[in-house]
Amino acid sequence: MKALIIIKEQDYSWIREVLPHVHPLLVPICNKPFAEFLIDFSILAGCEAIRFVSDGPLSDVEHYCDDGSRWGIAVSYSSIQIADELQQVIKKNQRYCSDGKIIVISGFIFIHYNKQKDYKKLFAALPEGEILNCICGSLSLSGAPLDGQKAIVSDVALSLTGLNSIDVYYRLSMEVLGYASSPYVLPGYSNEAYCSIGSNVVITKGAEIIKPVIIGNNVQILAGSVIGPDAVIGNNVIVDRDSTVSASIVMDNTYIGEHLAVTNRIATENILIEPESGASMAMEDPHLLTGIKKIGSAETIVQSLVHGLMALILISLQLIPFLLLLPILTMQGKWKWYKNTSYTTVSGKTLKLTTATLERNGLISTLAGALSLDRLPLLFRVLSGQLAIIGGGAVVANSNTVADLSSAPSSNRACVFSYAEAEDWPLTGGDSAIVERYYAVHGNPFQDIIMTVKALFNRILEKNTP
Amino acid sequence: MIISEKLCNDVTVISIKGTIDAKTAPELKKFEFASALESPVVIDLSDVDFLDSSGLGALVGIARKKRDQGGNVTLACMNNKVRKVFEITQVYKLFDIYDDVEAATLNAGKK
Numbered sequence: 001m002k003a004l005i006i007i008k009e010q011d012y013s014w015i016r017e018v019l020p021h022v023h024p025l026l027v028p029i030c031n032k033p034f035a036e037f038l039i040d041f042s043i044l045a046g047c048e049a050i051r052f053v054s055d056g057p058l059s060d061v062e063h064y065c066d067d068g069s070r071w072g073i074a075v076s077y078s079s080i081q082i083a084d085e086l087q088q089v090i091k092k093n094q095r096y097c098s099d100g101k102i103i104v105i106s107g108f109i110f111i112h113y114n115k116q117k118d119y120k121k122l123f124a125a126l127p128e129g130e131i132l133n134c135i136c137g138s139l140s141l142s143g144a145p146l147d148g149q150k151a152i153v154s155d156v157a158l159s160l161t162g163l164n165s166i167d168v169y170y171r172l173s174m175e176v177l178g179y180a181s182s183p184y185v186l187p188g189y190s191n192e193a194y195c196s197i198g199s200n201v202v203i204t205k206g207a208e209i210i211k212p213v214i215i216g217n218n219v220q221i222l223a224g225s226v227i228g229p230d231a232v233i234g235n236n237v238i239v240d241r242d243s244t245v246s247a248s249i250v251m252d253n254t255y256i257g258e259h260l261a262v263t264n265r266i267a268t269e270n271i272l273i274e275p276e277s278g279a280s281m282a283m284e285d286p287h288l289l290t291g292i293k294k295i296g297s298a299e300t301i302v303q304s305l306v307h308g309l310m311a312l313i314l315i316s317l318q319l320i321p322f323l324l325l326l327p328i329l330t331m332q333g334k335w336k337w338y339k340n341t342s343y344t345t346v347s348g349k350t351l352k353l354t355t356a357t358l359e360r361n362g363l364i365s366t367l368a369g370a371l372s373l374d375r376l377p378l379l380f381r382v383l384s385g386q387l388a389i390i391g392g393g394a395v396v397a398n399s400n401t402v403a404d405l406s407s408a409p410s411s412n413r414a415c416v417f418s419y420a421e422a423e424d425w426p427l428t429g430g431d432s433a434i435v436e437r438y439y440a441v442h443g444n445p446f447q448d449i450i451m452t453v454k455a456l457f458n459r460i461l462e463k464n465t466p
Numbered sequence: 467m468i469i470s471e472k473l474c475n476d477v478t479v480i481s482i483k484g485t486i487d488a489k490t491a492p493e494l495k496k497f498e499f500a501s502a503l504e505s506p507v508v509i510d511l512s513d514v515d516f517l518d519s520s521g522l523g524a525l526v527g528i529a530r531k532k533r534d535q536g537g538n539v540t541l542a543c544m545n546n547k548v549r550k551v552f553e554i555t556q557v558y559k560l561f562d563i564y565d566d567v568e569a570a571t572l573n574a575g576k577k
Contacts, residue, residue, distance in 0.1 A: 059553050077549065078565065079558035092562070094569035423519055431526065437555040438519040 001123060002049045002096065003042035003103045006089055008082065009056035011108040011136065018166050018280065019251070019268060023060035024108065025052070027169070028252070030176045030232055031187050031198070031216045034110070034163075035061055039071055040185060041111050045103055046120035049074040051096055053089055055082045090142070097142070107137015110161045110172055114183035117157055136162025157183075170266060170275035173249055174230055177212050188214060198235065207239075216252070236292055257288040299444070306445040307389040310452055311382035311416075314389075318376045325368045334359040335374075342414045351386055351414060353378065360462075370460040378416045390422065390452045391415030392436035417455035419443075424458050469497055477506050477571045483513040486521030494524040504536040506574040510567050512543035517551050529560060538562075542570035 012024035019027060025035040035052070042050050050073060052058055052065075058077045068075030076096070080089050086106065090097050103123060105111070113119065123141065130140040139160060161172055176184060180193040188196035194212035198219065203209065207221045210228035216235035221227055224242035231245045234252035239245060243260040250256060251268035266273040269291030273280040283289040329335035336357045341350045356374040360366050368374070381387040391413045419425075419439045420432035439451070467490040468483040478499055486494060499507065509525070511517075529539040542564045544552065552558045564570035 055559070057553065057556060059550075062550075062553070077553070079549075079552065079563050081559070081562060088573075091569050091573055092564050094564065095566040098566075419519075423523065425523060434522060434526065434555045434557055435519050438522065438551070441554045442518075 001046045001101050001103065002051070003038075003045070003047040003105065004051050004053060004089070004093065004097065005038055005042075006053045006080075006086070006104065006106045007056075007108055008054065008080075010082070012056075012163075014165065015108075015163070015169070018273060018278070021269070022251075023057070025058075025061045026064055028234060029110070029169075029173050030184075030196075030214050031234060032184070033064065035065060037110065037184065038105060039065070039068070039073065039075070040115070041113050041119075042103065042105075043071060043073055044113060044115065044117075044119045045123045047073065047103060049076070049096070051076045051078055051093060053078045053080055053093065055080050055084070102142045104140045104142060105137070106140070107134075108163045109134060109137040109139070110163055111139060112157070112159045112161065112183075114157045115185055116183070119158070132158065132160050134160040134162040136160075136164050166266065166273060166278050167275045170249065173232055174247070177214055177230060177232060186214065188216070210246075238292065253292045255286075255290045255292055257285075257290075260288060303388075303445045303448065304385060306448060307382055308385070310389050310449060311379045314372075315376065315379050315383075318371060318373055318379075321368070321371055322373045322376050325364055325373060328364055329358070329368055332362070332365070334362070334365045335368075351381075353381070353414075369462065372417075372456055372459050375416050382416060386414075388413040388415040390417045390419060390448050390455060392418065392433075392440065417452055417459075419451060419455075421458055422451040422455035467493060469494065471499065474508075474571050477508055477574045479508045479510060479567065479571060481510040481513065485516040486514060486524060487516060487518045488520040491520040491524040494521070495527050497528070506538045506540065507532055508540045508542055508564075508567060508570045508574050510542050511548050512545060512567075514545065514548050517548050519555075522551060522555060522557055526557065526560060538574065540564060540570045540574040542567045 007025065015024045015027060026033040028034070029037065039050060050068065052061055052075070058079070062077055065075045078093055078096075080092055084092070086104065101123070126141050128142055130138055132139045137160070161168065163169055163172070176182065176186075186196055188198040190196040195209070196214045198215055198217035200218045201215055202220045204221060204223045206223035207225045207227070210226065213228040213231045213233070215221075215227070215233040216237065218236045219233055220238045222239060222241045225239045226244045226246070227233060227239065228246060230247040232249040233239070233245065234250055234254065236253045237250050237256070239250070239256045240258040240260075242258055243256050243262070245256065245262045247264045248262045249266045250262070251266065254267050254269055256262060256267065262272070264275070266275060267289060270283045270286070270289050271280050272283065272289065326335060337354060338357065339352065339354050341352050354377055356377060358365055358369050358374045360369045378387060379389070382389050392415065418432065419435045423435045425432050425435045439447070467485060470481045470483075472479050480497075482494070484490070499505075507528075509528075532539050540562045543566065544563060552563075562573075564573070
């Protein structure tokens with residue numbers, strides 16, 4: 001038996017807007033990623049292999065689940081197109097689906113199961129076809145039942161909940177939290193009902209824990225705080241002095257400030273969400289609510305140094321030709337300055353930039369273009385750390401480009417030269433994003449030196465500045 | 467890199483063996499298909515052991531050229547290394563990807 005878990009971007013687009021920093025398949029339900037519930041269920045159903053299939057990115061899921069050896073099951077991944085129907089998905093995964101029965105879990109659905117029940121026999125005996133469905137998806141089976149076995153779903157506890165709003169997600173989390181003896185395997189240590197605590201948790205004297213409650217790993221609960229009832233505290237969370245968290249979910253990497261009462265809310269970094277209405281509020285005061293950020297890695301620091309050094313070398317080479325040619329080009333009307341606001345990172349922070357366009361006709365302007373003199377003003381921003389010398393390209397900030405940020409790699413920074421220029425990919429259209437995503441993962445400071453030189457070389461042959 | 471071409475049920479199946487990188491990508495880019503321009507193409511990637519951004523550019527280039535001529539390019543049998551490159555760059559959105567050459571051949575050109 002194998003499992004095919006099909007989840008399309010349209011199924012989970014709503015959660016991307018609410019919780020943008022976590023892949024929908026890894027959204028925690030009582031501190032356990034959603035995908036793990038699906039894996040647990042597949043194992044209980046007797047599956048030896050699981051394949052996640054999506055028309056969206058699966059790299060975060062793959063990073064978490066890897067090859068499934070942690071669960072003793074083979075996990076693989078496959079991509080489909082947005083318009084692919086179930087039959088087409090099965091055709092695209094024909095080799096995987098060719099032998100034995102396949103449990104097909106389609107849509108953004110939570111399967112209510114019980115870890116103490118025997119689903120192996122049930123799924124071996126069930127006939128081909130849909131087993132359960134709900135508004136958001138279905139659970140079905142392909143392949144004939146084993147001879148002489150008959151079963152019906154009502155024999156065992158099994159039901160579906162379609163995850164289609166933040167309110168459903170909140171209520172589901174509270175439901176899972178509310179079991180005295182959970183039908184699911186939940187993370188953390190528990191020696192009494194309604195209470196589970198992770199590792200490296202500091203509960204200061206004077207703090208109060210009221211069940212039911214689940215607390216993740218690396219959590220600090222400071223004096224005077226009251227956690228619970230009905231509180232889910234994620235990993236890497238600090239609840240500061242005299243604060244109350246009840247009937248709420250505090251997501252990973254969140255700091256709850258002093259004297260704060262969080263009730264019937266979902267707190268994620270600096271955002272508070274009211275589940276019922278879906279309304280969210282971003283807190284500007286970091287002393288009240290904020291995200292706990294990781295310190296920049298050594299590679300990021302080396303990268304900034306390398307970029308700064310390259311900018312310094314280029315400035316020293318370009319400055320004299322720039323000072324000599326600029327007055328001539330300005331008089332010829334071939335050099336034009338303009339101001340714009342660009343996003344500095346995918347987090348949406350903006351930066352006002354003064355950039356130049358150069359009309360490449362005539363000897364002097366061609367020479368200036370070949371020397372990339374139009375990029376010189378931006379190089380000073382590299383020295384101040386505001387721009388990268390090479391990266392994913394600067395996205396001009398306006399209402400049309402906000403959506404582009406969500407699909408951009410998280411490490412993307414506004415830059416002087418782009419990877420697309422270095423690789424000579426078309427700068428317009430979606431293709432440039434491909435090479436930018438590639439180097440967002442495979443890039444390194446040494447690679448950036450080579451790519452900058454390549455970009456400079458390619459600009460010699462370029463006809464007009466973009 | 468070794469490129470071999472065969473015709474199977476009116477579908478051209480291209481098998482690529484080896485590395486598709488900056489050195490070999492131009493060869494793939496310039497590859498002339500023996501079959502008709504509008505005939506669907508399946509590229510079997512099972513023996514590709516490395517793919518970089520240049521190789522990706524060559525595959526995207528082939529697909530764009532083929533589509534402009536009314537044909538289609540389908541990919542089959544990606545190994546894990548190649549699939550990861552497609553995943554991080556989101557190029558999977560541009561192609562129909564099958565885990566079996568036979569299934570890809572049967573379904574290529576149906577869209």
